[in-house]
Amino acid sequence: MLFYAAYLFKSSLILYILAALIALLMTKNQKTCNILVNSICILSALLGAAASVLKLTSGVDTLPLIQVHSVVPFISISMTIDNLSAYFILALSILVCCVSVYSLGYISSYIGQRNVALFYFLYTTFILSMILVLTSDNAIFFYISWEVMSLLSYFLVVFESEKSESQRAGKLYIIMTHLATAFLLVGFMIIYSYTKSFDFGLGSAAAIMPDSIKNIVFIMFLIGFGTKAGIIPLHIWLPSAHPAAPSNISALMSGIMIKTAIYGLIRFIPGCLGVEHSWWGITILALGIVSAVLGVAYALMEHNIKRLLAFSSVENIGIILIGLGVCFIALAQNNQLISSLALTAALLHTFNHALFKGGLFLGAGSIQYAAHTRDIEKLGGLIKKMPLTGFFVLCFSLAISAIVPFNGFISEWLAYQSLYAFMINGETGLNILFILAVAALGLAGALAAACFVKLFGFSFLGLSRSEQALRAEEVPLSMNIAMGILTFLCLLSGLFPLVALKLIDPVTVSLGGSSIFSTLRGGFLIVYYPLEAAGNTISPLIFVIFLVIFIALILLAARVVGGKYLERRYGTWDCGFEALNSRMQYSATGYAKPIKIVFRILFKPTRQVVMEGDSIYHPDAIQYKTSYTSIFVKYLYHPILLAVKDFAKITKYKIQTGSIHSYLLYIFIAVMAMMLYNRFL
């Protein structure tokens, strides 16, 4: 069985390479290229998913895939799949499969206007680079794959390169990601200086390195991976890069690429360094709390669908980090059960987020495909024009807001459970943090629900707010099929969570935790809280069954009590006006206003009202403009930028004077210093 898994992995890799080559060769025939590349990607994604499931259920820990050692020292291609990699590759493969189906329709609108072949070359190599990141077994190879992934995603972000928005987003993205990678490199180098090896041997570094060095490496990894994950305050690239990229790429970036950072945190911090200090977990937990609440608070302020979704990704990364933080604290205190439970919550939410956020970005792409705008204020009434898309987006919105029959609920529930379980036998100081985390999770959940009410309500319900929205039509079938598959998976893993939990179990066990699955009680349909801590169960399926029965009973009762009622269809009562129009509707700005007022310390909102006309009492037109500034940009990034600029100015005018004599003098002083150094050492 394991043999087949390795075989399937390799064939899926080869298929991706094949797809990239085909994309390069077929620059002339874009239509065939579109169909061919996507079919190959779907096939290889299915192979990859099958291989990952085989690997996860096989019970074997590591599966060496490709080992090529070169003559050049340290440079070797070594790929190994262990359970953690297999789990992330499963999520990647499922999403790639759906996104490829989606691209069949979505990219067809680009044909003839843009270089579709180039797009597909970047697309397939981007997927390939993510697989390399997830499977590499050696720090140098990991680092190279990581950089390749960053660069390819940069090219995809600036794919619509003539737009100044894309250029700015790309520039910001590449600066942030390179800074982050520099931190990673320093971390790897420090580990190398102690272990003299770039291999990821589990726990190898932990024994040798002194405590203080471990702390430094932890901070390096946290900044390096945290930037890619988009934790606040390192998130600023995310809300501009995601909207700039084509929607299928945003789905991949938000669904999987930022999760490679979570993979890195799990791979390197418990796996390589070993968690011994509680403060590591506490830091991650605190960052998670901040990211979860502020991410969704910023999301509420956005009227651009994809920016909103990008901020919501920040929120979900926050939730994942809350799970991860609890896991690390429990690891530091040698509490195996809780650490496994929290890790399960984090991993499950990673998987779920890949499904529903991928789906939501695809939905945003569909909206843009149909209505040619991403501004919520210009949409409206789309549900009548594109009912399937509307239904799927509604399902994803429910999933991301953690409403019961969908998968988002299960992972957040597990995160809550791990927090509660830790509180029962935790320390007092930590308990306060856990209570805060529970409150933050609750607040983030509520705000997320409000946020997606806004997204769905203002884009799909009501009357169309613009001509473009009025002319929108249902998108091609392939796009809806892709979203349908994702919806189905969201529902499936929400109703039968034990399937997902069974797949996560080998991961937590191989990372040195205890098995959660074996302590679960009950059948296939019910999630039980592990027996060893305290009894606590929940079953989404039973919830749904009761909900259906309840609604049916009410309807029945109404029918029985009320008798046969008459149904009369009529327009909404318009208070005697002649006709309702779209401008009388509630606007998204108005909807978000109360929250803007509550969180004004974060947003620093400004507004501008301009009256046009002769009299201010009877204006012809009123313009109302609102804007907000991010406090992180204003108080964190601006001062840093200014300092760098000032420093550059000083070097320009004081050091680089342009006079040959001063340059010669620098050489003179440097050589003199070297000779003196030689003299005294």
Added chain:
Amino acid sequence: MLEFVKILSVLILLSAFVLMGNKRINSYIETFRVQSLFIALMAGINGIIMLRTEGRFDLLAICVLILVLKVIYIPGLLHRTYAHVKYEVEKDFILNIPILISVCSGLVVFTYFCLGTLSSIIPNSIILQLVNSVSVIWIGLFFMISRKKAIGQIIGFLVIENGLFVTTMLGTEGMPFIVDLGLFIDLITAILIMGILVFRINDLFDSIDTDQLNKLKG
């Protein structure tokens, strides 16, 4: 024979001091020519010693090369270059000559201070000569700093090269022949390019003062 080498090493250092004391550009070039002649003599003496003891004639070939290049060709080239640009007697140095000379003396002391500890590796007699030749490098660099005209920088560069050559000859009994040849080719190229650049600087600023180059800064 070795006594000659010692005397020549002192003379080379002395010529560097003389160079520092020169006021006119034509005399820079002549001093450089004299210094190169000393170096050629030194290479010749060492070459004869080497021919007698080991039977190699690398250094003699290099001696001929130095005579051709540094004593005849390059000074001639510099004279011609300088004749083409506007000739004016004006103060070319940043500090006045007595101060420059005393700084140079300080540099020799500094070099002695830095190299004096090497006596465990190298015999004492050679250390003194090494101090002389490394001082020539320092004085060459300082000469580049102290002169305003581009020709001054070229001469300084050549003096640094002279100092390096003597240092390698004393410290390691000469570099491999191919390395020396490479160095000479580099030197010719550098001088040719610098000569052309001096014309360009002169065209652009009506002067070969390198101070004016800071106008180029963006």
